[in-house]
Amino acid sequence: MSDHDFKSPSVEAFLERLGSDAPTPGGGTAAAVTGAMGAALVAMLANLTIGRKKYADHEELMTAIAEEAEIERSRLLELAADDAAAYEAVGAAFKMPKDSDEEKAARTQAIQSALKGACDVPLAVMERCLEVIGLAKTSVQHGNKNAISDGAAGAEFARSALRVAGYNVKINLAMIKDEEYAKQARTRMDEMEYMGANAATWIDSRVNEAWSS
Amino acid sequence: MSDHDFKSPSVEAFLERLGSDAPTPGGGTAAAVTGAMGAALVAMLANLTIGRKKYADHEELMTAIAEEAEIERSRLLELAADDAAAYEAVGAAFKMPKDSDEEKAARTQAIQSALKGACDVPLAVMERCLEVIGLAKTSVQHGNKNAISDGAAGAEFARSALRVAGYNVKINLAMIKDEEYAKQARTRMDEMEYMGANAATWIDSRVNEAWSS
Numbered sequence: 177m178s179d180h181d182f183k184s185p186s187v188e189a190f191l192e193r194l195g196s197d198a199p200t201p202g203g204g205t206a207a208a209v210t211g212a213m214g215a216a217l218v219a220m221l222a223n224l225t226i227g228r229k230k231y232a233d234h235e236e237l238m239t240a241i242a243e244e245a246e247i248e249r250s251r252l253l254e255l256a257a258d259d260a261a262a263y264e265a266v267g268a269a270f271k272m273p274k275d276s277d278e279e280k281a282a283r284t285q286a287i288q289s290a291l292k293g294a295c296d297v298p299l300a301v302m303e304r305c306l307e308v309i310g311l312a313k314t315s316v317q318h319g320n321k322n323a324i325s326d327g328a329a330g331a332e333f334a335r336s337a338l339r340v341a342g343y344n345v346k347i348n349l350a351m352i353k354d355e356e357y358a359k360q361a362r363t364r365m366d367e368m369e370y371m372g373a374n375a376a377t378w379i380d381s382r383v384n385e386a387w388s389s
Numbered sequence: 390m391s392d393h394d395f396k397s398p399s400v401e402a403f404l405e406r407l408g409s410d411a412p413t414p415g416g417g418t419a420a421a422v423t424g425a426m427g428a429a430l431v432a433m434l435a436n437l438t439i440g441r442k443k444y445a446d447h448e449e450l451m452t453a454i455a456e457e458a459e460i461e462r463s464r465l466l467e468l469a470a471d472d473a474a475a476y477e478a479v480g481a482a483f484k485m486p487k488d489s490d491e492e493k494a495a496r497t498q499a500i501q502s503a504l505k506g507a508c509d510v511p512l513a514v515m516e517r518c519l520e521v522i523g524l525a526k527t528s529v530q531h532g533n534k535n536a537i538s539d540g541a542a543g544a545e546f547a548r549s550a551l552r553v554a555g556y557n558v559k560i561n562l563a564m565i566k567d568e569e570y571a572k573q574a575r576t577r578m579d580e581m582e583y584m585g586a587n588a589a590t591w592i593d594s595r596v597n598e599a600w601s602s
Contacts, residue, residue: 187403188396191425191462195432195455202433203542206426210546212404213419219408220415242408249404325560329416329553333423336549340542346600347538387559 180257182209199267200260204298204344208256211305211337212249217330218312219245225320234318241315245330248308252337255301259344262297265290266348288353295348295361298341302368305341308334309375316379321386328383335376342369393470395422412480413473417511417557421469424518424550425462430543431525432458438533447531454528458543461521465550468514472557475510478503479561501566508561508574511554515581518554521547522588529592534599541596548589555582 182190182205190209194201222242225231231238269286273279312331316324345365352358395403395418403422407414435455438444444451482499486492525544529537558578565571 183401184399186397187400187422188466190400191429191466194426195429195436195459195462197433197436197439202536203430203539206430206542206546209400210423210426210549213407213423216404216408217416217419220410223408223410226410246408249408253401253404323415325556326416328556329419332549332553333419336423336545340545343538343541343596350600383556387563 180260182256182260183253200263201256202260202263203340204259204263204301205256207298207337207340207344208252208259208301210333210340211301211308212252212256214305214312214330214332214334214337215245215249215252215308217326217333218308218315219249221312221315221319221323221327221330224323224326225315225318228320231318231320237314237318241311245308245311245315248304248311252301252304252308255297255304259297259301262290262294266294287351291348291352292354292357295345295352298344298348299361299364301341302338302345302365302372305334305338306368306372306375309338309372309379313375313379316382324383324386328379331376331379335372338368338372393473395469395473396466413476414469415473415476416553417472417476417514418469420511420550420553420557421465421472421514423546423553424514424521425465425469427518427525427543427545427547427550428458428462428465428521430539430546431521431528432462434525434528434532434536434540434543437536437539438528438531441533444531444533450527450531454524458521458524458528461517461524465514465517465521468510468517472510472514475503475507479507500564504561504565505567505570508558508565508570511557511561512574512577514554515551515558515578515585518547518551519581519585519588522551522585522592526588526592529595537596537599541592544589544592548585551581551585 219242222238225238269290272283272286274283309331312327316327319327342365349358349361432455435451438451482503485496485499487496522544525540529540532540555578562571562574
């Protein structure tokens with residue numbers, strides 16, 4: 177749907193739409209875009225390392241990181257659109273008729289199913305962001321020292337996106353009645369937040385070390 | 390300069406350029422754009438509050454917040470361009486001739502002056518982001534409960550942008566010889582990081598409280 181295309185509008189138009197009272201795009205879409213920004217910065221550090229004699233030992237690794245980061249950037253931009261679609265599906269389900277018992281049951285089922293979709297998308301955003309943070313870690317470790325702040329910035333934005341995507345998982349989980357699903361989703365979310373925080377702390381201390389040496 | 394126009398390119402084109410090995414845009418520009426994204430999300434929460442009977446008491450406040458946040462969004466997009474220009478000015482100064490003593494002196498002076506510019510821009514980004522976090526705080530406190538996650542997301546992104554802008558201040562400060570300037574810049578930076586972290590923690594606990602009640 178062209179309505180969920182957040183790639184083609186200009187940066188300014190996207191931000192204007194984000195700021196409006198339209199229900200989408202909202203924080204979830206912004207998280208996916210911020211994650212994509214993080215992936216781009218990791219690719220930048222890798223691309224600024226490739227081809228430099230001093231880092232020739234890590235040429236292959238950095239080429240792989242640049243490719244992976246670019247794939248994550250594209251995936252996250254897809255998820256930006258998926259997030260808006262999933263959010264709107266919840267709204268549409270809530271608007272279903274509820275006059276008869278049959279209608280009520282169908283509506284409840286549609287809401288519950290849409291809520292799972294609205295959890296699955298930010299969970300996928302979190303997963304991609306965690307991947308970006310992992311790539312950032314390796315790129316900061318072995319990449320061009322003069323550009324490691326770009327990799328660290330990439331990790332910071334991916335971490336921020338991971339946290340905001342987590343907000344949306346929490347909000348939707350609170351309304352999901354399937355306890356088994358909710359339990360698994362919560363566990364995954366907690367694990368990812370923990371791993372993301374750990375990696376971010378590592379990158380922070382590594383970068384501060386590099387700057388003070 | 391059209392080369393520093395990060396408003397008109399599509400989101401996808403901007404991210405592609407960010408990921409390339411071109412020296413700009415880099416983390417500093419990305420920080421300003423992320424701050425603008427934070428401002429847009431604060432405007433979103435305010436706009437989703439305005440006109441709702443339940444929040445009529447805060448109508449004026451929310452209208453002011455929406456306006457302020459939209460101004461910050463524009464300012465931050467301007468700063469995204471300024472950051473790239475300031476970074477390139479440093480590169481240009483380093484490329485100045487250094488054959489004679491006169492040339493060396495002129496080059497050193499140009500570098501030092503450009504480095505101050507490359508500190509001033511991220512410091513201004515930090516200031517705008519701190520403002521956005523303040524607006525987020527008020528909007529989360531008095532805004533539409535159903536949309537406070539958007540305000541919290543806005544604060545999170547502004548906080549993240551503030552930290553990344555801080556990286557660039559640190560990197561450039563390390564090369565600045567004017568100790569008085571460096572001392573003042575460092576103090577402002579530390580204050581803003583502290584205030585940003587405090588406000589973000591407050592928003593986090595407020596949002597978690599709202600979700601668990």
